[in-house]
Amino acid sequence: MVHETRYFAGGEMSFESLGVSKWLVEALNVMAIHSPSAIQSACIPAILDGRDCIGGAKTGSGKTIAFAAPMLTKWSLDPFGICGLILTPTRELAIQIAEQFAALGANMNVRTAVIVGGVDMVNQTLELQRRPHFVIATPGRLADHIKSSGPEAMNGLKRVQYLVLDEADRLLSSSFAEDLEECINILPPPEKRQTLLFTATITDAVRSLQDAPVKPGKKRPFMHEVVTDDAVAIPASLSQSFLLVPSYVKEAYLFSILTHEDNKNKSAIVFVNRTKTAELLRRVLQSLEVRATSLHSQMPQSERINALGRFRAEAARVLVATDVAGRGLDIPVVEMVINFDIPADADDYVHRVGRTARAGRAGESISLVTERDVSRIENIEKRVGSKMDKYEKVTDTQVIETSLKKISTAKREAGMDMDKENFGERKRIQKEKKASFVSKRSQRKHM
Incomplete structure (x- = not known):
């Protein structure tokens, strides 16, 4: 053929x-x-x-x-x-x-x-x-x-x-x-x-x-x-780096990166794999006076539109998002993409980092890599045809001295607030309703 x-x-x-x-x-x-x-x-x-x-x-x-x-x-x-x-x-x-x-x-x-x-x-x-x-x-x-x-x-x-x-x-x-x-x-x-x-x-x-x-x-x-010189369309102006972190203190490393002297004024998208993580990080960052908003499927539509508007207008400099923001959205200026969670699919990584370094501008991506993410990073590096550099601006000592305690407190309080509000309950109910509908329809087909 x-x-x-x-x-x-x-x-x-x-x-x-x-x-x-x-x-x-x-x-x-x-x-x-x-x-x-x-x-x-x-x-x-x-x-x-x-x-x-x-x-x-x-x-x-x-x-x-x-x-x-x-x-x-x-x-x-x-x-x-x-x-x-x-x-x-x-x-x-x-x-x-x-x-x-x-x-x-x-x-x-x-x-x-x-x-x-x-x-x-x-x-x-x-x-x-x-x-x-x-x-x-x-x-x-x-x-x-x-x-x-x-x-x-x-x-x-x-x-x-x-x-x-x-x-x-x-x-x-x-x-x-x-x-x-x-x-x-x-x-x-x-x-x-x-x-x-x-x-x-x-x-x-x-x-x-x-x-x-x-x-x-x-x-x-x-x-x-459309075929470009680089097979997966990673811009030449994009720098890619990684930071090895323990999984239980990722939030502290994220906060240290965002508030580092070189980064504190940069617009950034922080990508996560789950809606609950997106909501938790938004609350944690806001409580520590980082101008952050979030974008995920558990938000009402009006809030999602408002969040995108705030980020585009630079009223918020950090957008914490699931992969709903990974593709196609017209967000003109993003200086940094941080993969708080590493995606399972290497193509999703390509779409995420494609939010920055657009139209010839310089951009930066940083991936927080835990002990469970090594194979995913290897797949990503194979997919994009290049190795990531180690991110050197944030050290373990800095995180322990400046971020760990305040992040632990903020994370605990945010988690308690989400539990009180039954965050995720609506999604669970919708899943149950959909499962019930599918089951009833299947039964009708076989009657």
């Missing part, structure tokens, strides 16, 4: 020459976007030609416009009903994509509906009933609507022309499988819509879709992967 994978280095193309509508070219110019990027140059003509498309390029390369521009161009020829459904793994990405559609289509009164968790479902149902032009959703919340909202809200999805899977490698993982199937089943069959997959990481699962059987009347999906 010959793969139609093309590699572009960019060029002197214009959006108009790619086939983008004149009104949209003008909107892009207003946004100071004058020339298409490599992923846009490759994918826009293929999508306008009616092809299904698989596009791979690193974060910040313009993937959203690569699918938004041709969709909006086609929509403007017949602006009726729901034209496209864009599915994405996180609420923040959904909101960001909706903002881009709104900005691009401002002069054409483009209507979008954002269907994500943490927002009243009744209001979302009313939004869907008003037939927005584009629906941007997380699979879990849209699946909830499909199961519970009436046909009046859902019928519009049965005629969509485009399905977009943004961050497709994550959406095609097992954790989204059930909800994704629920969403796709309500759409027109594949031969009556275009399917567009975009991701920063074209995995084997994504790549194999190009070899799937082709329905009659359909062409094989067009696939384009």
